[in-house]
Amino acid sequence: MMHEAKSFVVDGLMAEGSEGVRLCASSCGGCGSVYFPRTVSCRNPDCSSTSLEEKLLEGRGILYSYTIQRYQPPNLFRIDNWEPYALGLVDLPEGIRVMGMLSGFDLDNIRIGETVKLISECLFTDPDRGKVMTYKFAPEITGRDAQ
Amino acid sequence: MKPVYVLGVGAHPWGKWPNKPQVALAVEALQAAFMDAGIGWPQVEGMVAASSRFEGGMGWGLHANEVVQTVSEQGIPCINVGGACAAGVIAFHTAWAMIASGQHDAVAVVGAERMPKGFIPRPPGSQDDISDSDYLRWVAMGATNPAYWALEAQRRFHEYGTTPETLALAAVQMRSNAAGNPYARYREPLTVAEVLASPMVSDPLHLLQICPVSDGAAALVLGSERFLAHVDRDPVQVAGCAVGSGQFGDPARRIPTIANNVLPGVAHTSEVVGAVSRALKMAGMGPRDVDILEMADNSAWHLLAWPELFGIVEPGQSDWMLARGRYARDGDLALNPGGGFLSFGEATTAQAVLQLCELTWQLRGEAEGRQVAGAKVGLSAVLGLGANGGSVVLKR
């Protein structure tokens, strides 16, 4: 089988291992706060720790809210075969709420409170970068598998 | 601290003014404010400009310097403050402090803006990498500003059962308020059906529930008690004035971040809630003492959420208040009686200055075509990019 070139939409945003895609986060050694994307300092005003560790987030969480983008965003957002898509806001068990595209949902039937899982999908194909992937959230039960 | 008064206010109508440079809009607003105050340039001891990276300000946001170099090179301090959409209130706060401290007796505040067409472009020299949230939100998910507000609105539908009709009514109310306001850009009446028939941009927000962008300018002159004696004007006093930034754990979906830490007990939109609470405290007032709220309605959702966040009504009560006309000019709380951002279109740095001009006109009883009868206390509230919040309490 031919190996297909693949890259992530932004360096340092996500990682892919044998268990699937993960979000690249930081975890504070003092107060335990988790930050996504990675950061240079804990921003909890009650914490003076300077130790941050890298942490990968599994990205399984609860859909807190969503919207549907009916118009194509400006050019900085590059996507092949544009059509309206859903954006979701997901509560992760690490105490953070993460925004991302949704995948595998019927746009007329998205339910707040649903359990979602993290996947990666191709946004566009580029001659130099191959398939350029971003992270998305999909229904845990009926969602498509990561490409 | 010494008491501070609004000596004069002025504005250039909002709209699209392709033939007027930004500095011309600023000068017109300032001249109107000076005339209103009954003073001239020689009495002005300082100039604070709400400045942006958009057109004007010699490309560096030096809007105050540009104004004095255009109109009167008299050696006064020129202070240019940033704060995105909250820059106007930060400029006001700066001028207030210059007078309250006793350093000056009359300081002018100006915000003038000509907005770029379409989406606001990223500034030159931006870091196109993971350290820049504004880059990330575009490339990784294409999140527009309305998408952020829509996520909040959708959650409100879920939590409080807000209906599309009520959300549409908020936009209808703003147009109705703007009908008699010569400074507003959009004054034609709207119906709930028309709002709901406008294109869906980001569910549940329709086009007519999202603030567009405009060109406009507003200015005011603040002065001390000593100066007040020289002008022939009913005094509107700055009773409270505060700016602030966000709190860790704030659940609001803050533009342009893609994630936030959510902690229990932290106020939603904490940068604004904190500023409002400190401004009211300084005034010795509570949220229910407010007759008029001039707030940043970047979307129709804001009009429902913010009066609740400030403690003026209970959480979830805004729908009821709006539907029963209690947020109208003759209601319990006059909510954006001049029409709000939805009827003006946002001219970023000028918007928060205009809020304070509007409150001044209202408190003096000079808000022709949109007057709130007998108003004594006005509260302003605005949010800017970077978690900038600001609020002013004016009273007569």
Ligand SMILES: [Zn+2]
């Ligand atoms: Zn910490």
